[in-house]
Amino acid sequence: MHLVIGRPGSAPPTPRNAARQAHLQQAETDFEPLPFDAEAARAFGQVAASLRRSGRMPAARAYDAMIAAVAIANELPSTPANPSDFKGIDRLDLVPVPVPGALEQHRSRAVGQDGRVIEHAALAALPRVDALVEAAEDLVAQYGRAPATDALRRAVDGARRALLAGEGADVDAGSLVAAATLDLARRRPGPPRPVLNAAGIVVHTNLGRAPLSAAAREAMLAASDYCDLEYDLDTGRRGSRDTRLGPPLVEATGAEAGIAVNNAAAALVLILAALATGREVPVSRGELVEIGGSFRLPEIMAASGARLVEVGTTN
Structure with missing residues (x-):
């Protein structure tokens, strides 16, 4: 795209009819053309971004923005209110003149959020x-x-x-x-990696708590393959996975039965569901804390069917 500089009254009319091209071709021979080059393209990005921010950038204003861009690139003054209204010692009328291939070149550009011009080729x-x-x-x-x-x-x-x-x-x-x-x-992080516990905390929650004993590791190794987890080898029938843990827990605690789970929140839900469903459970307000992750005592109470009764005060 080229733009032609003319003085007031000397620029040809540009009606939207077949005669427009003839007028523009005559203007191109009468006046000096200014190119829509890289400098103008950068200026076009700034002008278009400014017009969009002010809500004055409909499709019909695209030519105005292009005219303003060429004027800025060639250091021609314009009014802030209307970038395509140029002022100087003599008023300048700028008339857009299409040149083969130039419009396609213009369309090969996009304007970024900050007004910088981006080549569509990079997007393509x-x-x-x-x-x-x-x-x-x-x-x-x-x-x-x-x-x-x-x-x-x-x-x-x-x-x-x-x-x-x-x-x-x-x-x-x-x-x-x-x-x-x-x-x-x-x-997707990989599996846990061994670390050296130099924190001074023997049972460190974030480091896996206490290390497993040799006997526990041997049991884990056996359980990693086929084993008699829930099978009674003497009778040849299905057994219970609690037979190994239940009796030792009963002996150690004096409870009626025992079961092991792998986290404190699950243990609390089981205890409350077994012993306190529909009953009140008093808890000190100072103990209403998270039990690892996002588990909180009031939510655990509600899940188990128990009713929380807060007592005391907090710090």
């Missing part, structure tokens, strides 16, 4: 998600097709947002697959 270079999935065989094999596809789609969307924000982004397939791999690695 973003590969399709299905093509990335086919190329990322290792990622699919490691995490599965659906999670890998979601991660690759997030990588493409992230690159697109970066480009539209005027930031740089790698759009090649290798970079996007690498970003998806890192994303999945963060979302």
Whole structure:
């Protein structure tokens, strides 16, 4: 696109009819054309962003913004209220003149959120998600097709947002697959790793509490394969998994029966459900704390069917 400078009254009319092209062609021969170049493109981004923020950027104002952009690029003064209304010693009328291929060049640009101009070519270079999935065989094999596809789609969307924000982004397939791999690695951490407990706390909740004894490790090793967990080898019939823990717990505590669970919240639910369903359970307000994670005593009480009665005061 070129823009032609003319003086008041000397610029040709631009009616929306077949004669328009003839007038514009004559104007191009009568006046000096100004190009819509890189400087104008940058200015166009700023002008368009300003007009959008003020709510004055309908499609009909696109030419006004382009005219203003060329004027700014060529240091032609304009009024703040209307960027396409230029003022100088002599008023300047700027008339847009289409040039073959120039409109396509203009359409190959987008304006970022901060007014910077982004080449559509960079956006168009973003590969399709299905093509990335086919190329990322290792990622699919490691995490599965659906999670890998979601991660690759997030990588493409992230690159697109970066480009539209005027930031740089790698759009090649290798970079996007690498970003998806890192994303999945963060979302799916590996198994626990051994650490050295130098905190001074022997039973450290965040470090797995107390280490397992040698006997417990041997039992875990046996339980990791087929074993007589719920099978009575003497009778050849189904047994109970509580037979190993129940009797020792009864002997140690004097209770009627015993069962073991793997966390305190589950133990509390079982105790309350067995002993206090529909009954009141007094709890000191100073003890209304979380029991690991987001479990709180009032919620545990409600789940078990017991009624919480708060007593005392808090600090």
